[in-house]
Amino acid sequence: MSRLAPLSGFPEWTPAERLVELHVIDRLREVFELHGFGQIETRAVEPLERLGGEAEASKEVYVLTRRGGETAEFGLHFDLTVPFARYVEERQGHLTFPFRRYQIQKVWRGERPQEGRFREFYQADIDVVARENLPGHLEAEVAVVMARALQSLDLPPARMRMNDRRLVEGFYRGVGVTEVAGALRSVDKLGKIGPEGVAKELATQGVAESAADAILHLARIRSADSSFKEAVLDLWETTPTQSDDEAQRLLGEGLAALGLLVETVNAAVPGTAEADLSIARGLDYYTGAVYETTLEGHEDLGSICSGGRYDSLVAGGGFPGVGMSIGVSRLVSRLVSRGMLVATRSVPSAVVVAVMDEETRGASQAIADRLRARGIACEVSPSAAKFGKQIQYADRRGIPFVWFPSADGDGEVKDIRSGEQVPADADAWNPPAEDLKPRIVRG
Amino acid sequence: MSRLAPLSGFPEWTPAERLVELHVIDRLREVFELHGFGQIETRAVEPLERLGGEAEASKEVYVLTRRGGETAEFGLHFDLTVPFARYVEERQGHLTFPFRRYQIQKVWRGERPQEGRFREFYQADIDVVARENLPGHLEAEVAVVMARALQSLDLPPARMRMNDRRLVEGFYRGVGVTEVAGALRSVDKLGKIGPEGVAKELATQGVAESAADAILHLARIRSADSSFKEAVLDLWETTPTQSDDEAQRLLGEGLAALGLLVETVNAAVPGTAEADLSIARGLDYYTGAVYETTLEGHEDLGSICSGGRYDSLVAGGGFPGVGMSIGVSRLVSRLVSRGMLVATRSVPSAVVVAVMDEETRGASQAIADRLRARGIACEVSPSAAKFGKQIQYADRRGIPFVWFPSADGDGEVKDIRSGEQVPADADAWNPPAEDLKPRIVRG
Numbered sequence: 001m002s003r004l005a006p007l008s009g010f011p012e013w014t015p016a017e018r019l020v021e022l023h024v025i026d027r028l029r030e031v032f033e034l035h036g037f038g039q040i041e042t043r044a045v046e047p048l049e050r051l052g053g054e055a056e057a058s059k060e061v062y063v064l065t066r067r068g069g070e071t072a073e074f075g076l077h078f079d080l081t082v083p084f085a086r087y088v089e090e091r092q093g094h095l096t097f098p099f100r101r102y103q104i105q106k107v108w109r110g111e112r113p114q115e116g117r118f119r120e121f122y123q124a125d126i127d128v129v130a131r132e133n134l135p136g137h138l139e140a141e142v143a144v145v146m147a148r149a150l151q152s153l154d155l156p157p158a159r160m161r162m163n164d165r166r167l168v169e170g171f172y173r174g175v176g177v178t179e180v181a182g183a184l185r186s187v188d189k190l191g192k193i194g195p196e197g198v199a200k201e202l203a204t205q206g207v208a209e210s211a212a213d214a215i216l217h218l219a220r221i222r223s224a225d226s227s228f229k230e231a232v233l234d235l236w237e238t239t240p241t242q243s244d245d246e247a248q249r250l251l252g253e254g255l256a257a258l259g260l261l262v263e264t265v266n267a268a269v270p271g272t273a274e275a276d277l278s279i280a281r282g283l284d285y286y287t288g289a290v291y292e293t294t295l296e297g298h299e300d301l302g303s304i305c306s307g308g309r310y311d312s313l314v315a316g317g318g319f320p321g322v323g324m325s326i327g328v329s330r331l332v333s334r335l336v337s338r339g340m341l342v343a344t345r346s347v348p349s350a351v352v353v354a355v356m357d358e359e360t361r362g363a364s365q366a367i368a369d370r371l372r373a374r375g376i377a378c379e380v381s382p383s384a385a386k387f388g389k390q391i392q393y394a395d396r397r398g399i400p401f402v403w404f405p406s407a408d409g410d411g412e413v414k415d416i417r418s419g420e421q422v423p424a425d426a427d428a429w430n431p432p433a434e435d436l437k438p439r440i441v442r443g
Numbered sequence: 444m445s446r447l448a449p450l451s452g453f454p455e456w457t458p459a460e461r462l463v464e465l466h467v468i469d470r471l472r473e474v475f476e477l478h479g480f481g482q483i484e485t486r487a488v489e490p491l492e493r494l495g496g497e498a499e500a501s502k503e504v505y506v507l508t509r510r511g512g513e514t515a516e517f518g519l520h521f522d523l524t525v526p527f528a529r530y531v532e533e534r535q536g537h538l539t540f541p542f543r544r545y546q547i548q549k550v551w552r553g554e555r556p557q558e559g560r561f562r563e564f565y566q567a568d569i570d571v572v573a574r575e576n577l578p579g580h581l582e583a584e585v586a587v588v589m590a591r592a593l594q595s596l597d598l599p600p601a602r603m604r605m606n607d608r609r610l611v612e613g614f615y616r617g618v619g620v621t622e623v624a625g626a627l628r629s630v631d632k633l634g635k636i637g638p639e640g641v642a643k644e645l646a647t648q649g650v651a652e653s654a655a656d657a658i659l660h661l662a663r664i665r666s667a668d669s670s671f672k673e674a675v676l677d678l679w680e681t682t683p684t685q686s687d688d689e690a691q692r693l694l695g696e697g698l699a700a701l702g703l704l705v706e707t708v709n710a711a712v713p714g715t716a717e718a719d720l721s722i723a724r725g726l727d728y729y730t731g732a733v734y735e736t737t738l739e740g741h742e743d744l745g746s747i748c749s750g751g752r753y754d755s756l757v758a759g760g761g762f763p764g765v766g767m768s769i770g771v772s773r774l775v776s777r778l779v780s781r782g783m784l785v786a787t788r789s790v791p792s793a794v795v796v797a798v799m800d801e802e803t804r805g806a807s808q809a810i811a812d813r814l815r816a817r818g819i820a821c822e823v824s825p826s827a828a829k830f831g832k833q834i835q836y837a838d839r840r841g842i843p844f845v846w847f848p849s850a851d852g853d854g855e856v857k858d859i860r861s862g863e864q865v866p867a868d869a870d871a872w873n874p875p876a877e878d879l880k881p882r883i884v885r886g
Binding site: 006007010011012013014015018019021022033034035036037038039040041042043044045047048051058059060061062063064065066067068069073074075076087090091094095096098100101106108110120128130135137138141267268346347348349358361362365369372375376377378379380382383396397 | 544
């Protein structure tokens with residue numbers, strides 16, 4: 001058969017690497033649930049008309065046809081927001097709002113693969129959506145949950161940079177920008193095309209040079225507390241602005257909200273949050289807080305956890321919410337390729353129960369079952385080879401213990417690392433806690 | 444937006460139903476790991492040329508094209524065996540054999556949806572594959588692991604029916620069948636088309652009437668111990684057979700293996716296994732034990748756990764193994780639709796921490812965090828509404844406890860079912876064990 005080479009953009013891990021990914025997924029699940037988020041899972045496919053929209057990813061949808069069939073039936077989802085919106089719309093009468101949910105699933109994008117960008121990858125999303133009004137404090141809560149989730153993984157520190165759409169919109173409108181969404185999309189490219197590039201794009205959109213200057217100046221403001229407010233107000237006062245009450249109101253609301261957000265998140269998870277007024281996010285969709293997150297020393301990976309507040313989860317309007325999404329595969333890929341987290345062994349077994357001869361395999365099975373009954377994962381040696389071979393079987397898998405049954409009792413257990421061998425009772429013996437299961441440790 | 448109706452064949456669960464599915468998946472994972480099976484996960488797609496083959500499902504492959512792209516790129520896998528075979532072939536130099544793995548993932552088949560048959564569904568597979576020789580005792584071990592996995596779910600008893608391909612092939616050849624695979628495929632339809640239907644098909648294949656009679660007679664033999672052997676040998680002796688040493692040898696080997704298999708499995712998990720000589724399984728692929736499993740009282744669901752032993756996992760030959768697969772979605776769908784297993788609540792939170800007023804939200808958050816630090820999932824009330832409203836928030840979600848902070852201390856916690864309210868310390872209070880997490884119980 002052809003095509004044995006790995007498919008670019010479709011990552012697959014070794015058993016030991018998969019343990020790292022599972023560890024990440026299990027930890028996220030645990031932290032999300034401790035904060036009252038319940039898991040749902042949506043189907044992989046959506047009707048094609050639902051997979052359109054403004055997102056870049058909508059151009060990269062994988063369309064499904066049945067073999068031999070001719071008409072396209074559905075597409076694979078490219079994120080977890082589109083299916084979540086449909087799930088909420090479909091079941092609104094049966095859900096309790098505010099609805100707190102998390103989802104950890106694969107999504108697919110037919111984009112050009114490159115480091116950290118895959119065609120098939122896991123995302124982990126949390127959202128809280130309300131039926132009518134979404135309290136502002138949930139913007140902080142969602143960020144705190146994500147910060148704690150990342151913290152639970154024992155990674156380099158995560159830096160969560162935040163901005164507020166009202167602040168940006170008020171400011172942009174105040175300096176005379178009429179197409180705020182277009183200007184935002186340009187500012188979103190700041191990291192890629194630099195200030196000159198952004199200024200050029202803004203000029204094409206008819207933004208005056210003085211306004212573009214102010215916008216770029218705004219994007220340089222950042223602080224880990226509320227002090228950014230003063231910088232913004234200083235800039236606002238020295239910039240020729242139009243007398244627009246609405247702009248003023250938005251700016252004021254955004255400043256207050258962002259200040260509170262940064263301080264609340266830093267109080268809960270010190271050193272995490274920073275107001276960064278360059279954060280734009282591509283999507284029109286957001287209406288309040290927006291977030292991006294980088295890992296210290298791994299800024300080249302881009303944002304590993306992003307999101308924001310929106311007024312309408314569903315296209316028809318309604319269901320305001322706030323959510324964030326971790327790029328799990330992007331993160332795991334880095335952890336694995338750099339050996340930042342590794343599994344202490346690649347198999348679940350803590351013990352291999354040796355077999356003296358095929359006639360007494362049943363006795364070895366019985367010892368294994370007594371260990372399993374107490375939560376100790378083990379295997380029975382597949383062959384009754386010489387004990388040296390059976391020890392080798394364990395050794396090649398990183399299994400720390402070999403149990404040697406004896407004709408008249410439970411026999412002895414050997415730590416094959418130290419060579420120490422002691423008589424043992426299969427109803428009482430325990431491996432040291434750190435050997436019970438494969439653990440994920442810093443590499 | 445159109446198409447809000449659920450897509451037929453793509454099941455999606457409510458949050459409470461998803462808890463049942465997660466429970467099933469978590470239990471399977473636990474039992475598989477206790478028996479030394481490690482988890483891998485493969486990508487969802489395979490090159491189309493790998494998704495051919497004899498399986499019915501190969502006609503139902505979903506083919507992927509990128510939106511706007513023209514050539515088909517890959518297809519979604521329709522089982523977990525095809526990707527596992529490719530994984531082993533690709534990584535054979537880096538895996539340790541015999542390789543024990545499990546996989547719990549979704550698969551896709553574009554077949555006509557009906558009850559218990561989906562277009563997107565979870566399978567849970569375990570396999571052990573060797574590089575050269577696969578010891579026969581693994582045929583029993585895999586069945587025992589699956590029987591225990593099912594047992595851990597607290598379902599009606601599972602009945603695992605087993606046959607052996609060598610036995611069948613020896614017998615069929617002995618009575619003069621030249622196309623054993625074709626005859627097997629007909630016998631596989633016994634449940635659907637009845638003995639007359641099978642006889643008719645066998646006749647078209649040129650099988651003599653006396654041979655067809657013997658084949659149908661063989662298919663009626665079953666026993667929960669080794670006594671089937673005698674019945675087979677009786678039939679063999681009263682049937683005109685051709686003197687074929689090879690047929691005789693296969694029959695003998697199969698009889699011995701199947702007898703040992705049934706007895707070993709029943710010794711480990713009493714009341715589970717039955718030799719049933721009508722079990723054929725559609726695929727040519729199997730060369731030793733074959734298994735099917737039904738749930739008592741739910742035989743209409745069909746087999747929920749099937750598999751067998753094979754000589755070659757990969758198309759080019761090599762990697763003999765034995766494996767079984769649980770149809771997780773088929774099973775969960777039944778559990779959910781009949782209310783056989785239900786979640787005690789639909790959200791993870793055990794406690795809602797009330798908020799007296801927005802100024803003291805921080806104090807409520809702090810209490811919640813102290814509970815979380817000890818593994819107690821909780822939420823802080825989204826609004827500082829009247830306490831009656833906050834109790835209602837908990838009640839509508841089935842959350843058993845509401846914590847009322849006080850101005851000068853931790854305050855009190857109320858069991859909203861009994862109304863009992865007691866002073867409590869957030870560093871010490873625990874809910875009763877049965878309230879800590881949502882539990883899955885018999886409905």
